[in-house]
Amino acid sequence: xxxxxxxxxxxxxxxxxxxxxxxxxxxxxxxxxxxxxxxxxxxxxxxxxxxxxxxxxxxxxxxxxxxxxxxxxxxxxxxxxxxxxxxxxxxxxxxxxxxxxxxxxxxxxxxxxxxxxxxxxxxxxxxxxxxxxxxxxxxxxxxxxxxxxxxxxxxxxxxxxxxxxxxxxxxxxxxxxxxxxxxxxxxxxxxxxxxxxxxxxxxxxxxxxxxxxxxxxxxxxxxxxxxxxxxxxxxxxxxxxxxxxxxxxxxxxxxxxxxxxxxxxxxxxxxxxxxxxxxxxxxxxxxxxxxxxxxxxxxxxxxxxxxxxxxxxxxxxxxxxxxxx
Ligand SMILES: Cc1cc2nc3c(=O)[nH]c(=O)nc-3n(C[C@H](O)[C@H](O)[C@H](O)COP(=O)(O)OP(=O)(O)OC[C@H]3O[C@@H](n4cnc5c(N)ncnc54)[C@H](O)[C@@H]3O)c2cc1C
Numbered sequence: 635x636x637x638x639x640x641x642x643x644x645x646x647x648x649x650x651x652x653x654x655x656x657x658x659x660x661x662x663x664x665x666x667x668x669x670x671x672x673x674x675x676x677x678x679x680x681x682x683x684x685x686x687x688x689x690x691x692x693x694x695x696x697x698x699x700x701x702x703x704x705x706x707x708x709x710x711x712x713x714x715x716x717x718x719x720x721x722x723x724x725x726x727x728x729x730x731x732x733x734x735x736x737x738x739x740x741x742x743x744x745x746x747x748x749x750x751x752x753x754x755x756x757x758x759x760x761x762x763x764x765x766x767x768x769x770x771x772x773x774x775x776x777x778x779x780x781x782x783x784x785x786x787x788x789x790x791x792x793x794x795x796x797x798x799x800x801x802x803x804x805x806x807x808x809x810x811x812x813x814x815x816x817x818x819x820x821x822x823x824x825x826x827x828x829x830x831x832x833x834x835x836x837x838x839x840x841x842x843x844x845x846x847x848x849x850x851x852x853x854x855x856x857x858x859x860x861x862x863x864x865x866x867x868x869x870x871x872x873x874x875x876x877x878x879x880x881x882x883x884x885x886x887x888x889x890x891x892x893x894x895x896x897x898x899x900x901x902x903x904x905x906x907x908x909x910x911x912x913x914x915x916x917x918x919x920x921x922x923x924x925x926x927x928x929x930x931x932x933x934x935x936x937x938x939x940x941x942x943x944x945x946x947x948x949x950x951x952x953x954x955x956x957x958x959x
Contacts, residue, residue, distance in 0.1 A: 639666040641947060642746055642756035644737075644897070646674040646728045648933045649923025650762035651717050652703055652940025658724040659702050660948040666754055667726055668746070670733035670767075675717055677766040681787050681805065682710040683812050690934050693804060694832050697934035701941030705934060713933065734763075737897040737919075744898070744918060760943055761897060761915075762922040762936075765887030772800070772883060777861040783880045784866075788813050791880065796820075798868065798876075800856070801884035802828050807835035809882050810848055819848045820878070822870075826853040889925065912946035913939050920946075 640662050643650045646669035657665045673679065682688070690707050691697060699705060703720050705713070721728070736747040737759055746754040769786040776784045783790075788809050791797060793816035799809050802823035810821045821839060828836050842848040851870065860867040865877045891905050900916040902908050906928060913920045920943045923936035 636753070636755050638664075638743060639754065639756040640664040641758045641760060641944075642666040642668065642744070642754060643760045643762055644668050644734045644746070645670075645762040645764060645923070646730075647677055647762060647764050647923060647936065648675065648705075648717070649764070649925075649936035649939050650728075650760070651675070651720060651726075652701055652937040653760045653762060653920075653922055653943055654726045654728075654940075655703060655720045655724045656701050656941050656944035657947070658726065660944050662944065662948060665726070666756060667728035668732045668734050668748065668754075669728045669730050672730050674721065674728060674730075675714060677764050678710060678714060680789070681766060683788055683808070684710060686710045686808065686812070688713045688933070689832065689834075692832070692932035692934070693830070695932060695935075697932065697938065699934055700938050703937050705937055735893075735896065739898055758918045758920065758947055759897070760920045760922050760940075761894070761899060761925060762940075763890070763893070764924045765889060766924075768888050768890050769883070770885035770888050772856065772885070774856060774858050777859055777866075779861045780859070780864075780866055785880065785882050786884070788882055791817060791882070793817055795879040796865075796877065798822055798866070798878040798881045799884060800881060801886075802830055803884065803886060804831045804835050805886075806882075806884035807831045807839045809884055811835070811838045811842065814842055814848050820851055820876070821848055822851040822854070822856065824853070824855040828852075887924070894925075911942075913943045914946065 641657055643653050646667050654665050654667045688708050733749045735749045738745045743755050744759050791813050795817050797817045798820045799806050800822045810819050843850045855871045857869045857871050866881055868876050894907055899907050907921055909915055909921050909926050913926055915921050922939035924931040
């Protein structure tokens with residue numbers, strides 16, 4: 635017979651890690667964690683450059699941590715170490731290389747189906763898949779011959795290239811700043827002012843621009859791209875045409891609506907997932923981390939979601955035990 639889990643957590647990023655660790659701390663030991671990549675925190679591993687400073691109050695949004703994971707300002711590496719320790723200490727054995735494709739109501743339970751055709755049963759589901767599995771793409775076409783040079787991270791930037799970084803948030807600022815010493819970098823944002831990023835990141839960018847180390851293309855958009863001898867020929871809306879070896883798109887991520895629908899997650903009229911103050915979406919289904927918010931979240935917010943959810947589940951559990959005793 636199939637084992638029935640109290641909670642199945644989908645995704646082992648900060649939100650999934652916090653949910654599973656808090657669950658153990660609150661005494662809910664029958665936990666399943668399913669992660670599609672081969673390790674936890676895939677977004678951090680993929681999108682954060684090595685030694686990247688990790689801010690607790692990301693984007694300047696102050697978060698009062700409620701749970702048991704002592705996250706503080708650090709680096710990519712110290713953050714991953716913190717999560718390694720939390721998982722080890724709480725004996726969480728996530729199932730890696732396990733991508734969930736569907737969640738179906740099954741009597742009082744939920745049936746979870748993975749892409750490799752495994753099936754699990756759980757009383758509660760926590761969807762903690764983040765948004766970076768589906769990074770936002772530009773509306774214009776990228777020449778198929780140059781697809782490999784249109785990236786969402788700086789992992790392939792090896793230096794000595796003309797690189798265009800497109801975006802207006804912290805990731806774009808950090809990427810441009812991080813690669814500018816080894817490359818000729820242009821930063822393009824469609825608005826005149828960068829208002830969405832942490833002031834510290836904007837200052838770094840502006841200082842470099844003032845010193846002529848990064849070129850700014852603010853208040854202009856890109857109309858189209860062409861391949862010219864293996865380079866991107868970029869047509870800007872102000873009529874300028876420039877050439878680059880590589881383009882980094884740091885445009886954030888989008889909510890994977892179809893996936894959420896397939897996972898029995900309730901969406902509103904605008905196809906956005908609904909959550910209450912306990913991160914509850916519908917009976918037995920919770921959303922944690924970036925996927926629970928309209929705009930980009932943060933690690934600290936994701937950790938708090940995990941704590942909120944488990945407090946709610948533990949409370950429900952207590953009531954259930956009290957009634958059945
Ligand atoms: C470049 C960049 C820099 C950032 N810097 C900071 C910073 O300094 N400080 C800060 O607080 N925040 C920062 N953030 C934001 C932060 O990374 C996110 O808010 C945080 O990672 C959200 O955690 P999460 O658990 O919700 O999602 P994620 O971290 O995206 O984790 C989701 C996990 O779910 C897994 N998954 C996805 N789909 C499935 C599936 N179908 N089945 C199973 N598993 C699945 C993924 O592989 C992943 O491991 C940054 C983001 C970016 C992109």
